Amino acid sequence: MTLPTGVPEFSKFSSGSAVESRIEAFTRLSADDRQALAALGQNVRYVDSRRDLISEGDKPKYVHLVLDGWGARYKTLPDGKRQIVSLFLPGDFCDLNVYILKQMDHSIGAITRLKVAMITPDEMTRLTHDRPRVTQALWWHELVTTAIQREWTLNLGQRTAYERLGHLLVELYLRLRTVGLASNGRCDFPLTQNDLGEATGLTPVHVNRTLQELRRDGLIELGRRHLHIQDIERLKSVSMFNPNYLHLEHEGRHLDANS
Amino acid sequence: MTLPTGVPEFSKFSSGSAVESRIEAFTRLSADDRQALAALGQNVRYVDSRRDLISEGDKPKYVHLVLDGWGARYKTLPDGKRQIVSLFLPGDFCDLNVYILKQMDHSIGAITRLKVAMITPDEMTRLTHDRPRVTQALWWHELVTTAIQREWTLNLGQRTAYERLGHLLVELYLRLRTVGLASNGRCDFPLTQNDLGEATGLTPVHVNRTLQELRRDGLIELGRRHLHIQDIERLKSVSMFNPNYLHLEHEGRHLDANS
DNA sequence: CGTCTGGTTGATACGACTCAAATTTGGTGG
DNA sequence: CCACCAAATTTGAGTCGTATCAACCAGACG
Numbered sequence: 001m002t003l004p005t006g007v008p009e010f011s012k013f014s015s016g017s018a019v020e021s022r023i024e025a026f027t028r029l030s031a032d033d034r035q036a037l038a039a040l041g042q043n044v045r046y047v048d049s050r051r052d053l054i055s056e057g058d059k060p061k062y063v064h065l066v067l068d069g070w071g072a073r074y075k076t077l078p079d080g081k082r083q084i085v086s087l088f089l090p091g092d093f094c095d096l097n098v099y100i101l102k103q104m105d106h107s108i109g110a111i112t113r114l115k116v117a118m119i120t121p122d123e124m125t126r127l128t129h130d131r132p133r134v135t136q137a138l139w140w141h142e143l144v145t146t147a148i149q150r151e152w153t154l155n156l157g158q159r160t161a162y163e164r165l166g167h168l169l170v171e172l173y174l175r176l177r178t179v180g181l182a183s184n185g186r187c188d189f190p191l192t193q194n195d196l197g198e199a200t201g202l203t204p205v206h207v208n209r210t211l212q213e214l215r216r217d218g219l220i221e222l223g224r225r226h227l228h229i230q231d232i233e234r235l236k237s238v239s240m241f242n243p244n245y246l247h248l249e250h251e252g253r254h255l256d257a258n259s
Numbered sequence: 260m261t262l263p264t265g266v267p268e269f270s271k272f273s274s275g276s277a278v279e280s281r282i283e284a285f286t287r288l289s290a291d292d293r294q295a296l297a298a299l300g301q302n303v304r305y306v307d308s309r310r311d312l313i314s315e316g317d318k319p320k321y322v323h324l325v326l327d328g329w330g331a332r333y334k335t336l337p338d339g340k341r342q343i344v345s346l347f348l349p350g351d352f353c354d355l356n357v358y359i360l361k362q363m364d365h366s367i368g369a370i371t372r373l374k375v376a377m378i379t380p381d382e383m384t385r386l387t388h389d390r391p392r393v394t395q396a397l398w399w400h401e402l403v404t405t406a407i408q409r410e411w412t413l414n415l416g417q418r419t420a421y422e423r424l425g426h427l428l429v430e431l432y433l434r435l436r437t438v439g440l441a442s443n444g445r446c447d448f449p450l451t452q453n454d455l456g457e458a459t460g461l462t463p464v465h466v467n468r469t470l471q472e473l474r475r476d477g478l479i480e481l482g483r484r485h486l487h488i489q490d491i492e493r494l495k496s497v498s499m500f501n502p503n504y505l506h507l508e509h510e511g512r513h514l515d516a517n518s
Numbered sequence: 519c520g521t522c523t524g525g526t527t528g529a530t531a532c533g534a535c536t537c538a539a540a541t542t543t544g545g546t547g548g
Numbered sequence: 549c550c551a552c553c554a555a556a557t558t559t560g561a562g563t564c565g566t567a568t569c570a571a572c573c574a575g576a577c578g
Contacts, residue, residue, distance in 0.1 A: 156415035157460030201416030
């Protein structure tokens, strides 16, 4: 079986090589490395939109790798409040080695229909043993993922609604761009205003009003599952976006934050 | 040089074995494992209270291990706002493998005077090569750290000021207890109300008022750098504290959340 | 004993929430 | 192609939690 090339459901962007793109944001891969990565796509699973891939309390058995679609990690409080704590885009791995833990402390749900590879502990062991460059890249991925989590903490703790939403949109755009799913300020954008609220700690009503402000200020167009960032430099500026936490400055690639 | 046993500055609790305690929360160690851990204490550094151990923009060269004292990871916004994104207690490692990254995207500062071990990439490589049990424990530590980061995201996004502070106090108490620095609801507590504000995304004034509420409700005593949780079960309950994210249920240890 | 840091109090302002309803969009089947 | 329905978005009015600003106080320290 070769690297999956599934056709995205509502996109003109190809995500067939998202995994490679993601890893190559950090390092160049050899043919063998690519081979090893492709081999991870053996055990594929599909999850329908708005269904869970894995739920809080479950025993994690695999490392997951998103081949296509968007997912969300979320936690639920006894009083019913939900917080999306992170978003998964094509090419994203869930935590390496999760299977060490006895049970999941959160759930992972599908925003769109999801195509994920399930990687066994054995496969992970083999990979880290045989392919040091890929292993280093996975480490980089892991460090970036936790850096994003920290930035979200900052986002929720210190930014206003306006800044928070602007920041999130820029982050998602840049992340999509590194896997070839965005360009020219445009990308598919399947999150509802309710999702945005759960990710930013705002009510859907307030998300709505704040998005209108961002539109009114000529920063974005957002609707019909599509985002257009009209002036990314200004959006970065008003949301105090500093791309350093994405650690994209490796191997001289992705140095240009524009376009 | 043996495992450091430094005497804490204002504590009756010993933190000499915090590192072992932390690791043994996950797994039992062999004599060789202990030896290997102790050997990490070769390169020790002290950082005065309120000074930085490492700053945003620096090139990370070492993995840090907190031997004594409290530290904080924080991020600063261009408008001057600060957010503490995580706290380091004795026995905590900073991110394994950080030195892969080109530069720090945040700073680490000392709350109290800090005693830290600086672990070189070589040492890390040797450790993970020679001591698989320790390596697994470090992985567990890494996964727990990011789980805590997610819980903070939830905390900031969905809990009220009252719940947020209560939750943070319970978390810190439990974390201190697993390294032998807390018992009977009591622990040293060097955070100022300003620190608490920066960790919870609240203003110091509101922290002050909210702490008064927690006191008034008979949940805590807090002052003179000392915390006493009077009714931990009730505090857990009102702050919707679910200890699952600390993943302490290994090897049958630390099952009892009381005392 | 004065200085400084951290803690406390009061008055006022505002950002975000709540609740409720209307409107638009997208998908489905007749 | 249109009628229908559910989901998502939008609007309005009123409230509340937390921020802001400005003092004041207490204990630690030199």
